[in-house]
Amino acid sequence: MRIFRMLGRSIRDAFKSVIRNFSLSLASISCITITLIIVAIAIMASFNVQNFTQEIERDLTIVIFLNNDVTEEDINNVENEIRQIPNVDKSSIRFESKQDVKEEMQKESEVFNTVLDEWDDSESPLKDTFQVKVKNVNQISNTANRIEKITKVNAVRYGEGMVDKMISAFSSVEKVTYGVVIALVIVTVFLIINTIKLTISARRREIGIMRLVGASNFTIKTPFIVEGMILGLLGSIIPVIFTTYGYLAFYNHFDGYLFTQLIQLIKPEPFIYSTAGIVVIIGILVGMVGSAGAVRKYLKI
Amino acid sequence: MDLIRLKNVEKKYKNGVTAIYDLNLAIEKGSFTFVIGGSGSGKSTLIKMLYREEKPTKGQIIVGGLDVAKLRNTKVYKLRRKLGIVFQDYRLLPKLTVYENVAFAMEVIGATKEVTRKNVLRALEEVGLKNKVHNYPDQLSGGEQQRVAIARAIVNNPKLLLCDEPTGNLDPERSMEIMKVLDNINKTRGTTIIMATHDKEIVNTMKKQVVTLKDGHLVNFKKKGTYVDENI
Numbered sequence: 175m176r177i178f179r180m181l182g183r184s185i186r187d188a189f190k191s192v193i194r195n196f197s198l199s200l201a202s203i204s205c206i207t208i209t210l211i212i213v214a215i216a217i218m219a220s221f222n223v224q225n226f227t228q229e230i231e232r233d234l235t236i237v238i239f240l241n242n243d244v245t246e247e248d249i250n251n252v253e254n255e256i257r258q259i260p261n262v263d264k265s266s267i268r269f270e271s272k273q274d275v276k277e278e279m280q281k282e283s284e285v286f287n288t289v290l291d292e293w294d295d296s297e298s299p300l301k302d303t304f305q306v307k308v309k310n311v312n313q314i315s316n317t318a319n320r321i322e323k324i325t326k327v328n329a330v331r332y333g334e335g336m337v338d339k340m341i342s343a344f345s346s347v348e349k350v351t352y353g354v355v356i357a358l359v360i361v362t363v364f365l366i367i368n369t370i371k372l373t374i375s376a377r378r379r380e381i382g383i384m385r386l387v388g389a390s391n392f393t394i395k396t397p398f399i400v401e402g403m404i405l406g407l408l409g410s411i412i413p414v415i416f417t418t419y420g421y422l423a424f425y426n427h428f429d430g431y432l433f434t435q436l437i438q439l440i441k442p443e444p445f446i447y448s449t450a451g452i453v454v455i456i457g458i459l460v461g462m463v464g465s466a467g468a469v470r471k472y473l474k475i
Numbered sequence: 476m477d478l479i480r481l482k483n484v485e486k487k488y489k490n491g492v493t494a495i496y497d498l499n500l501a502i503e504k505g506s507f508t509f510v511i512g513g514s515g516s517g518k519s520t521l522i523k524m525l526y527r528e529e530k531p532t533k534g535q536i537i538v539g540g541l542d543v544a545k546l547r548n549t550k551v552y553k554l555r556r557k558l559g560i561v562f563q564d565y566r567l568l569p570k571l572t573v574y575e576n577v578a579f580a581m582e583v584i585g586a587t588k589e590v591t592r593k594n595v596l597r598a599l600e601e602v603g604l605k606n607k608v609h610n611y612p613d614q615l616s617g618g619e620q621q622r623v624a625i626a627r628a629i630v631n632n633p634k635l636l637l638c639d640e641p642t643g644n645l646d647p648e649r650s651m652e653i654m655k656v657l658d659n660i661n662k663t664r665g666t667t668i669i670m671a672t673h674d675k676e677i678v679n680t681m682k683k684q685v686v687t688l689k690d691g692h693l694v695n696f697k698k699k700g701t702y703v704d705e706n707i
């Protein structure tokens with residue numbers, strides 16, 4: 175019972191203080207708002223980048239073309255050697271003989287059908303192939319080089335070039351956004367520390383008397399921490415609206431794809447709700463950490 | 476039984492000044508004690524150590540069973556709840572009414588509204604300010620403000636009331652009023668009172684036990700003592 179009375183008092187005091195120091199509170203709230211909007215953009219961007227790089231990585235396949243003259247035995251040898259490369263995802267190894275390739279291509283188009291029919295096996299340009307996937311995409315070129323050195327392997331192809339560049343570009347974008355988010359959060363924490371410090375300094379006399387008449391440290395600190403949480407909560411209102419409606423509009427405007435079919439956006443539901451939740455939690459935490467820091471520094475209790 | 480016991484207490488401030496040298500003292504429950512001495516004698520330091528505003532550099536201080544010197548910062552409130560403190564400068568909150576100022580001491584330790592109301596009104600009656608509950612501190616005279624501060628100090632029923640020069644800002648007439656209030660509290664509630672003062676008149680009229688300090692040394696501890704100049 176006692177604890178609830180104290181909490182009620184803390185919350186009442188915190189609201190009073192937010193309203194009494196309204197201009198100062200507004201400064202903190204707007205700073206939190208701006209930070210959280212950028213944080214929200216960064217979160218949505220990095221989740222999308224992650225989503226789409228994973229999508230591409232999942233599809234990334236090394237195709238291994240074997241020499242024309244391979245025998246059954248050679249094919250087995252090549253497969254065994256591929257298996258021994260650690261980065262190769264063993265379950266993904268798939269063999270396609272000339273015949274399979276031919277049938278597949280014939281099914282695809284009428285033109286191929288007639289052209290391919292005129293070649294017999296010995297003069298066919300088609301080759302027996304292996305298709306493998308790798309565990310770690312970053313080392314795909316190393317793995318491809320190793321496979322190329324296996325005897326009887328004619329050529330190795332993977333989506334080198336464009337895909338590589340895209341993944342590295344997006345991953346650096348991701349790193350930069352993380353950096354920006356962390357910097358902004360730190361700046362906001364400092365701003366809140368200063369805001370709360372000012373309200374504490376306005377109430378120093380009161381705090382001194384509280385300590386004299388036997389208020390516990392918990393009682394003294396809690397109103398300020400609650401105040402920080404309220405500032406964080408108020409600061410996250412606009413970012414939450416921005417996140418939910420902004421992303422929905424963005425998604426609908428681009429029809430779910432960015433620039434090409436390759437880059438698929440994450441579906442808005444439930445993505446926007448979880449992002450909004452994260453934004454609110456970050457807002458409250460930033461407010462809490464800021465005010466806790468201010469109280470500790472200022473009261474030395 | 477002793478409410479307060481000091482054993483070999485020494486206080487040296489960080490700037491090198493020693494305020495109290497090797498002080499041994501025991502103060503009985505329910506007693507009324509004056510601590511007298513000139514400025515720089517260590518009266519205020521002694522009072523401050525009793526409510527743990529200052530820590531002794533050496534020795535042991537026991538107040539109501541609590542070892543004050545060893546009390547951790549986060550546990551100081553346990554000591555403060557056992558005692559009330561009155562200062563020379565009243566230390567009231569200007570934006571709160573008389574009632575709210577006194578109730579503040581109960582609210583922050585989590586008392587219910589009913590208990591708060593009952594205790595606050597009783598304390599204000601004891602100091603004779605029941606007709607001024609809705610006034611603000613700046614509408615009261617100095618003596619009345621000090622009586623509000625006393626009401627705030629006793630509202631939680633402390634065993635000990637510490638007063639640091641409570642009459643320092645008041646004329647002799649108002650000072651005697653304050654002393655009557657304190658004496659009454661001592662008699663009716665049985666609250667132990669320790670009061671630092673340098674007011675000769677008061678000490679000689681009240682005839683209580685007197686602790687005399689000079690340059691940080693205890694020079695005299697007398698029952699029914701008086702303020703003797705050559706001791707200081």
